[in-house]
Amino acid sequence: MPKRILITGGAGFLGSHLCDRFIKEGFEVIAMDNLITGDLRNIEHLFKLKEFEFYNHDVSKFVHVPGELHYILHFASPASPIDYLKIPIQTLKVGSLGIHNLLGLAKQKNSRIMIASTSEVYGDPTVHPQPEEYYGNVNPVGPRGVYDEAKRFQEAMTMAYHTYHKLDTRIVRIFNTYGPRMRLNDGRVLPAFIGQALRGEDLTIFGEGTQTRSFCYVDDLVEGIYRLLMSGYVLPMNIGNPSEITIKEFAEEIIKLTGTTQKIVHLPLPKDDPKQRQPDISKAKNILNWEPKVSRVEGLRITYEYFKSLPKEVLYHRDHKKFDDFIK
Numbered sequence: 310m311p312k313r314i315l316i317t318g319g320a321g322f323l324g325s326h327l328c329d330r331f332i333k334e335g336f337e338v339i340a341m342d343n344l345i346t347g348d349l350r351n352i353e354h355l356f357k358l359k360e361f362e363f364y365n366h367d368v369s370k371f372v373h374v375p376g377e378l379h380y381i382l383h384f385a386s387p388a389s390p391i392d393y394l395k396i397p398i399q400t401l402k403v404g405s406l407g408i409h410n411l412l413g414l415a416k417q418k419n420s421r422i423m424i425a426s427t428s429e430v431y432g433d434p435t436v437h438p439q440p441e442e443y444y445g446n447v448n449p450v451g452p453r454g455v456y457d458e459a460k461r462f463q464e465a466m467t468m469a470y471h472t473y474h475k476l477d478t479r480i481v482r483i484f485n486t487y488g489p490r491m492r493l494n495d496g497r498v499l500p501a502f503i504g505q506a507l508r509g510e511d512l513t514i515f516g517e518g519t520q521t522r523s524f525c526y527v528d529d530l531v532e533g534i535y536r537l538l539m540s541g542y543v544l545p546m547n548i549g550n551p552s553e554i555t556i557k558e559f560a561e562e563i564i565k566l567t568g569t570t571q572k573i574v575h576l577p578l579p580k581d582d583p584k585q586r587q588p589d590i591s592k593a594k595n596i597l598n599w600e601p602k603v604s605r606v607e608g609l610r611i612t613y614e615y616f617k618s619l620p621k622e623v624l625y626h627r628d629h630k631k632f633d634d635f636i637k
């Protein structure tokens with residue numbers, strides 16, 4: 310009998326790639342999403358498969374899934390600083406009420422559950438690169454607090470269910486990830502720069518551009534997640550690409566890739582923007598025998614092809630199709 314897996318946030322960037330991977334592995338996949346930031350176009354190709362189901366549901370409300378459920382991946386959450394500003398309460402609710410509902414479901418169904426945590430639990434880190442043992446430097450009341458604290462609460466709640474209810478849990482701390490199906494208008498640096506290049510606009514660097522990030526291609530991340538889920542490791546694990554770059558260098562790479570003749574403009578640096586970020590992936594290497602394989606040159610090329618293939622109205626309208634549009 311095929312195993313059944315519930316993927317929350319299944320219509321999102323990471324969620325949809327996970328749906329693809331688990332379908333490929335022979336699972337029955339149930340994607341759940343309330344489509345606040347997800348987009349059905351990401352999973353449109355899966356609707357014809359009998360192994361695939363979609364529930365249009367907000368996991369902050371009671372979650373019911375009939376039948377057996379062997380695995381749950383909780384990947385539903387807004388995940389960009391622009392989203393946290395626009396929908397802060399939903400961001401907090403999906404990480405707190407949402408995880409409580411899903412842990413309850415996992416307990417009832419005896420499922421293994423993995424939660425998507427984030428490098429944001431380290432805040433603006435004072436330790437570099439960041440190992441899992443670092444407790445972080447988070448401002449709870451800053452603009453990112455709604456995301457960072459929800460994710461920290463989510464980790465605490467998951468460990469409590471593991472310890473108290475003996476639930477089979479996994480926690481993945483995801484660092485900046487990119488690839489096809491990122492939302493063009495979510496404000497994240499990669500879709501921002503590529504979107505600007507395609508529309509012939511200037512590239513907007515926040516601050517001087519000396520802040521660093523380390524970008525992981527989505528297929529590498531999905532492989533790490535798959536291995537962690539199938540492993541017996543219950544403590545949080547970093548998954549990301551340690552190849553670190555300043556945002557200024559990153560803008561220059563995008564200029565080279567796209568051939569844009571536009572210039573770079575500097576805008577004010579948002580509050581609490583982390584100055585540096587790089588995952589320490591020793592644990593993933595040793596325990597999962599995992600490390601990223603896709604170089605930034607290769608990953609960016611594939612991602613750029615994807616953005617170039619989007620219809621013009623998506624590029625200019627800067628919004629995405631909602632459930633109602635989709636079922637019309």
Ligand code: UDP
Pocket residue numbers: 389390485496497498499501502513514515516520522556578579582583
């Ligand atoms: N950033 C930028 N220009 C943009 C969007 C983002 O310079 O148009 C910067 C942002 O200030 C941050 C970095 O790029 O330092 C990564 O931002 P993103 O929102 O992608 O992710 P996060 O800050 O959560 O890592």
